[in-house]
Amino acid sequence: MSMLGEFKTFAVKGNVMDLAVGVIIGGAFGKIVDSLVQDIIMPVIGKIVGGLDFSNYYFPLHGQSTGLTLAEAKKAGAVLAYGNFLTISLNFLILAFIIFQMIRLMNKLRGETPPAADPENTVLLREIRDSLKK
CATH class of the missing domain: 1.20.5 (Single alpha-helices involved in coiled-coils or other helix-helix interfaces)
Structure with missing residues (x-):
């Protein structure tokens, strides 16, 4: 072929x-x-949190640039944009939680349930079997 x-x-x-x-x-x-x-x-x-916009939080690495937005500070020089990182991290956590909840809901709608734990007597019999093997 x-x-x-x-x-x-x-x-x-x-x-x-x-x-x-x-x-x-x-x-x-x-x-x-x-x-x-x-x-x-x-x-x-x-x-x-008090009307805060995390995305504009930064540390200037090039000198003083107080009162500037993140975009303006980036034009002025290098910045450590920790606020943007916090915003994206928080977005990820919220997104992951929402998707987790949606999957849980879909599993419930399908009738899928997590496997039940073994009955206590089954666990006990396994322990006895394992001890007899020793």
């Missing part, structure tokens, strides 16, 4: 097509969740 034929066989396999659809839907879903975090949740958190 030629390389082109092998590539065609590979490209039209169900797994590759499923992956492509998953990536496209995941990208669109990512934009929805990002908007939820950026436009709805972060403003509320900023309001609770």
Whole structure:
């Protein structure tokens, strides 16, 4: 089989097509969740903390640049933009929590439950078996 034929066989396999659809839907879903975090949740958190905008917190590395926005300070020289890092980290934690909750909800809707713990008598019998082996 030629390389082109092998590539065609590979490209039209169900797994590759499923992956492509998953990536496209995941990208669109990512934009929805990002908007939820950026436009709805972060403003509320900023309001609770006192109207702070973390993204403009920085340390200038080039000298004094007080009272400037982060973009203006970056134009003036190097800055350590710790506020932007905090904002992105907080966004990640919120995003991960939202996705976790959505997966939990989907599992409940499907009727999937986590496996139950072994009954106490089964655990006890295993311990007896293991001690007898010794």
